Amino acid sequence: MWSLIFRRKNKDSIESSNVMSFQKDTKEAEIEKISTILKEVFSHTSKEIVILCVGSDRSTGDALGPMVGTMLKEKNIPLPVYGTLEQPVHALNLKKVIKDIHNTYEEPFIFGIDACLGDAGKIGTVFIKEGAFIPGNAVNNVLPSVGHYHLKAIVNYLDPISPVQSLNSTRLYTVKILAEIVTEIITKALNDLQNL
Structure with missing residues (x-):
């Protein structure tokens, strides 16, 4: 079973907590729901979305x-994307990439994944979730917080003794499916925005 959750800080927002669980037969309907929420998030900023x-691919x-x-x-979305398999953004270069983003775009709206x-x-x-996120937090490698909104996917269980081992022993299939779902959510939100 996969599930999607949306949380906003602001109680006056659409929904303060929206939990969506789905099996394969309802996946498209749930992706539609969360992409609609993301479309609204993107439509409420006049800043350049990054x-x-x-x-890390390691x-x-x-x-x-x-x-x-x-x-x-690969889907040629109309937004700048930082962090790919070819050029990952990770602990060793995150600060430099954040600086590059701020030097390239005036007051960018950063959406983290x-x-x-x-x-x-x-x-x-x-x-x-609304607000910044702290990459590396689960594996005690705290990096600078970044982003205005962020999307996260739980890829494996948190082993409190060895969180790094939890990440390293994650099934590639799980990561691939979640990456496809996240890509579909973002692509759908952007396509819907262009059709307004």
């Missing part, structure tokens, strides 16, 4: 961000 996909679980970045670039760890029963959950 997609920042964080992660760890299966952490490859979600670069995989999504690559898929978005990252993998995360969670409860075993929540693997496959995708959530969108």
Whole structure:
């Protein structure tokens, strides 16, 4: 089972907490719901939207961000995308990439994408949240917080003793399916925006 969750800080927003669970037969309907929410998020900013996909292709679980970045670039979305399998954004270059984004775009609206760890029963959950996120937090490699909104997907369970091992032992199939879902959500939201 996969699930999608949307959370906003502002109680006056559309929905303060919207949990969506789906089996394969309802996947498209749930992707439609969350892409509609994302479309609204994107439509309420006049700033240049930049997609920042964080992660490393050297760890299966952490490859979600670069995989999504690559898929978005292959779909030729009309937004700048940072972080792909070819040029990943990770712990060693994140600060430089954030600086480059701010030097290239005036007050950009950064939408972050990252993998995360969670409860075993929540693997496959995708959530969108308002505000910045802190890459590397689960593996105690705290990096600068970044983003105005972010999307995360729980790729594996959080082993408190060895979180890095949890990321490294993540099934590639799980990451691939989640990357496809995230790519579809973003692509659909952008297509719907263009058709307004």
